[in-house]
Amino acid sequence: MGNTILEVKNLKKYFKSPRGMVHAVDGVQFSIERGQTLGVVGESGCGKSTLGRCVLRLIEPTEGEVFFEGRDICKLKKREIKELRKEMQIIFQDPFSSLNPRKTVLEIISEPIVFNKLMPGASRAQIENRVLELMDTVGIAERLINAYPHELDGGRRQRIGIARALAMNPKFIVCDEPVSALDVSIQAQILNLLKKLQKEMGLTYMFITHDLSVVHYFSNDIIVMYLGQVVEKAPSDVLFKNPLHPYTRALLSSILVPKVGGNQDTIQLRGEVTSPIDPPDECRFAKRCDYRCETCEGSNPPLVEVEENHFVACHCVKPGENLLKKSGAVSAS
Ligand SMILES: Nc1ncnc2c1ncn2[C@@H]1O[C@H](COP(=O)(O)OP(=O)(O)OP(=O)(O)O)[C@@H](O)[C@H]1O
Ligand SMILES: [Mg+2]
Structure with missing residues (x-):
């Protein structure tokens, strides 16, 4: 498999609890080809978000390996992980709680650019231009550049979350229930946007949802999780037909x-x-x-x-x- 971007082997994440070890992710294995989408489905508590966070090393796995472009990211040092963050991003379910309410759209989207020194030596105007470009990419009107999150509806907030992720020029994005908090009519718009971005930028997605009808439309392959484990894995059409x-x-x-x-x-x-x-x-x-x-x-x-x-x-x-x-x-x- 020459074009595998991500390979996860025997990944485990156990949490200590007063009653024992919570087996949140318990020996999960899969790979994703570049430019494709892996759907991850299963009911609440089956370990989808924990899996997504381990894959990005936002939390430390208990055991297992995560190869991103051939490198085991579990072995990387802090500074190397910071570099990796540019290539691997996450979009969250609730765009309201994941956006800082005291910052404007301009500040929210420019933050990762400034923090990660993505445009060294750039003037404020140049950074603002880049933000406007990203806003255009995700379909947000220019006039909203100084708006605050509470002034925007859920769909627009999620577009800002996507723009912030795109600011880093990532190759891989974990989408953790990105449309679950949105009205059905807005859901389709955001899914279409994610599809369009994938096509234009060659993005690879791990798309987490409890809603199988969403992943059917969206995924190449699907894994079905139950209590921390994969119980079925197949190309999307195969899973739905058989x-x-x-x-x-x-x-x-x-x-x-x-x-x-x-x-x-x-x-x-x-x-x-x-x-x-x-x-x-x-x-x-x-x-x-x-x-x-x-x-x-x-x-x-x-x-x-x-x-x-x-x-x-x-x-x-x-x-x-x-x-x-x-x-x-x-x-x-
Ligand atoms: N920090 C933590 N400490 C202890 N247990 C945790 C922690 N995070 C998650 N868990 C437990 O791990 C299991 C998996 O949780 P996780 O949030 O990954 O599930 P999920 O599939 O994303 O659920 P949802 O669909 O509700 O988002 C659950 O039993 C949860 O209670
Ligand atoms: Mg979750």
Whole structure:
């Protein structure tokens, strides 16, 4: 794979808590090709943001490796990480709390340029021109250059967050639920903007969301996370046409429009959610799974390639054998 920009190997992040170790990210593995988007989906608390932050080394991983353009960033020194920050950026969910309310648009966008000395020797006017250029790139009118975040609506605030990330000329951006806090009509505009920027600048995205319908449109490949682990990984179309893990099927069934006259049922997730604190060696989804058997409670299934580029961590789904089909699972396709 000659054009891999990011490769993550056996990444773990455990947090200490009074009741034990929270396995927030627990042995995650994936790679992203340059210019592509990896979608990361899963319900609240499954470790998506922790994964995103570890990948950027905003927090220290407990174990594992993160190769960015071939270099293991977990081994970099402080000064090297500062350099790396220019190439790897993050866009947050809530553009209001992530923007300093006491700073103007000009100050917010110029801050990373000044702080990182991206335009050495540049005059104020030259920096302001660069800010205007970035505002134009993300579709913000020039007249708003001296506005404060509270004077802007959610969509514009998110555009400012994107402009601030772009100020560094990054190659890779972690988008952590960038549209979840926005109205549906604005969501599409921001997604279109991110798509356009990707095309024009060759950006690579790791796109985190709990909303599968958003990643379908956006991603080349998708990983589905459950309690810190990847339970399914596939190209986006494959995942939507042929979801194999019972958890992915449940997630998908909740967003699919019922077929006319068909018997498309929503798969309800029932049962107790396994605690992320020192989880036992069993399938973490077993307690909520309609297909669980003794094997599921005996060990945690590894992620296995069951067909080309389609990986699943389920004791009941193996290459050439899908026990879920036999037991009459509802297909979400
Ligand atoms: N600093 C921390 N200290 C202790 N536990 C943490 C910390 N940060 C996250 N966790 C725990 O790690 C797990 C994963 O959290 P994380 O925020 O990564 O999930 P998420 O998938 O991003 O959720 P959401 O969709 O709600 O944003 C959760 O159990 C959370 O409580
Ligand atoms: Mg999160």
